[in-house]
Amino acid sequence: MVGKIHPLSFDPSRPDFSPYGLTCVHWKPSPMPRPDHHSEVELNFLKSGSVTYLLGGKKTVVEVGKLSAFWAAIPHQIIDFTPDTVYLVATIPLHDFLNWQLPEYFVEQLMHGRFLSDISSDRSQSDGRLFEHWVEDLQAPTSVIEKVVLLEMQARLTRMAYNLTDENKGECFTSIAQSGLNKVEQMACYVAQNYTDKLTAAQISKFVDLHPNYAMSLFQKTYGTTLNNYLTQHRISHAQRLLTTTDLKITDIAVQSGFLTISRFNEAFVRACGCSPRDYRKSHKMTEGSRKRRA
Structure with missing residues (x-):
């Protein structure tokens, strides 16, 4: 007999990229x-x-x-x-x-x-x-x-x-038109579309016509994370995809993900994922048969 199942909810204290598993x-x-x-x-x-x-x-x-x-x-x-x-x-x-x-x-x-x-x-x-x-x-x-x-x-x-x-x-594809986005959501969208570029907080705030300090404060108040962290999260996600689905060199992945140096990439990746990009690739790499099929 299975016991009563209680719904779970998001725990904001859980570490970023902490795995849920199956x-x-x-x-x-x-x-x-x-x-x-x-x-x-x-x-x-x-x-x-x-x-x-x-x-x-x-x-x-x-x-x-x-x-x-x-x-x-x-x-x-x-x-x-x-x-x-x-x-x-x-x-x-x-x-x-x-x-x-x-x-x-x-x-x-x-x-x-x-x-x-x-x-x-x-x-x-x-x-x-x-x-x-x-x-x-x-x-x-x-x-x-x-x-x-x-x-x-x-x-x-x-x-x-x-x-x-x-x-x-x-x-x-189910989504709401971006025309209904407020200023903070516009910033999030701009980051999502341009994170591989050399973005700065000043550029992002200029896009929505807000003062940089106010824009960063508003973003953090709304999403609970800094604008720079949000940008880094998108770059890490992009790097994860390249690490698991391509044979690109890690230095090339760093550049294509928007990081200016390999050292910054490695530091940000370890902080976010708890392991190096190389170890992440070893753990999540597709099988050889799957890779050949997709080639």
Whole structure:
């Protein structure tokens, strides 16, 4: 008999990029004082209500009854929800996800920070049951149960990916137009679109026509992190993607991610991820077969 399951909520004291591992839980939305970041692929299934994320600088709505997925290394933060919201969240270790050899288009979109929603409208009940099974299975999992859950997750995402034909690929992206963004959200969006450039706080504040000191203070008050930290988080996320999906040299990855020197890159990466870029690549690198398939 499975005991009563209590919904979890975001812990703002958790370290950045602290791993969740393989999980599936009932989630209780709450105002998030800062973005969360972790290397897993995250699945959301909303049974009722409404949840809005700020994901990679864009407002994004989770649709009721549709499986949604995104790479959670992209800074994501719940900024709005309704009291009647009931939803479940699953996290999949990145190395497992990458080794599944899902369709290239699907993987590339997730790894570039896109929020994907299944276009199917007739799988709400079965998806709800599937998530509930995962919640129960992963309360006290064995290695066999974890393997079964991963196989089921792989099969479900494979079905989702192959639903995306050329005609309906655009329908899987759910977001709110940027015209509705306030000054702080505009700054977040500007960072998300230009983080690989040599950005400064002065440039970002000029973009929204605010004094730099006021802009930085407003940003930190709203998101619970400094503008410079937010910029660094995006660069680290970009570096993670390159480390796991390419054979680029680490020095080249540092430059392409927006870092001016390799020493600054290494320092920021270790501080954010708890390991060096080289060790991160060893832990999350795709299998050789998967890499050849994507070449």
